[in-house]
Amino acid sequence: MFEFNFIYINFMEQISIDDIDQKLLDSLQTDASLSNQALAERVHISPPTCLRRVKRLRDAGLIEREVALLSGDKLAALLGHGLTAIVEITLDRQGAEHLDAFELRVAADAAVQQCYRVSPGPDFVLMVHVADMPRYLALAQRLFTSDANVRNVKAFFSTKRAKFEPRVLLTSLPR
Numbered sequence: 675m676f677e678f679n680f681i682y683i684n685f686m687e688q689i690s691i692d693d694i695d696q697k698l699l700d701s702l703q704t705d706a707s708l709s710n711q712a713l714a715e716r717v718h719i720s721p722p723t724c725l726r727r728v729k730r731l732r733d734a735g736l737i738e739r740e741v742a743l744l745s746g747d748k749l750a751a752l753l754g755h756g757l758t759a760i761v762e763i764t765l766d767r768q769g770a771e772h773l774d775a776f777e778l779r780v781a782a783d784a785a786v787q788q789c790y791r792v793s794p795g796p797d798f799v800l801m802v803h804v805a806d807m808p809r810y811l812a813l814a815q816r817l818f819t820s821d822a823n824v825r826n827v828k829a830f831f832s833t834k835r836a837k838f839e840p841r842v843l844l845t846s847l848p849r
Contacts, residue, residue, distance in 0.1 A: 689734045694719060696844045698727055699736065703841050706740040746803075746835065757810055757831065758803050762796035763818065764826040772823055773797065779821075785813050796828070 697717040701708065708716065714724035731737050750756045763780075765772055773791065780800060781789050788801035804810045810829075818827045 689730075689736070691736075695727060695731060698724070699731065699842075700844050702728070702737065702740075743840070755806065756803060757806055758801070758835070759810060759832065760830045761800040761802060761818075762826075762828040762830075763798040763800065763824060764796045765798075765823050766825045767823055768797060776821065776823065780817055783813070783817060785809075786817075796826070 694717055698713065701713055701716050710721050710725050710728075713728070714721040717724070719727070728737070746756060746758075763776070765776060776798065777789060777791065780786050780798070785802050785804050786800055787803050790799045791797065792799050802810070802813060804813055814827065814829075818824045
């Protein structure tokens, strides 16, 4: 027996998600390099069915993209140290146009790995990664100091990353 969850895409289209789709999504976010054959075996469906379902999930936008997760620690050992900062930003004016403009500007910067609008507290929390402190200072000047609408910047510098998991917990989807 299948359970279906409905997700509305673009406010008009509707896609149904069943247990097999959830297993496919969960398997892909664990290892997107699986062949179609291996993925089909893992979720106990035929390869053609697997291919069709994954294409449907991609077309619906539930799979945004597939990327390789690099080892920051190993790369830092090879290429030199890196600096990760969690940065809280508070704006002077929080009108939608001001929030949108700031978000658009910081999201376009390659050093910004993640950008969240948050509430309460600061307006934004950013995860940034740069090679060293001089590059962080250049980023701060470029994104924060030069913006007259930025009221407060509070940066926390990572000394160790204990966990990084980009998974979406599919068990949290409503049933």
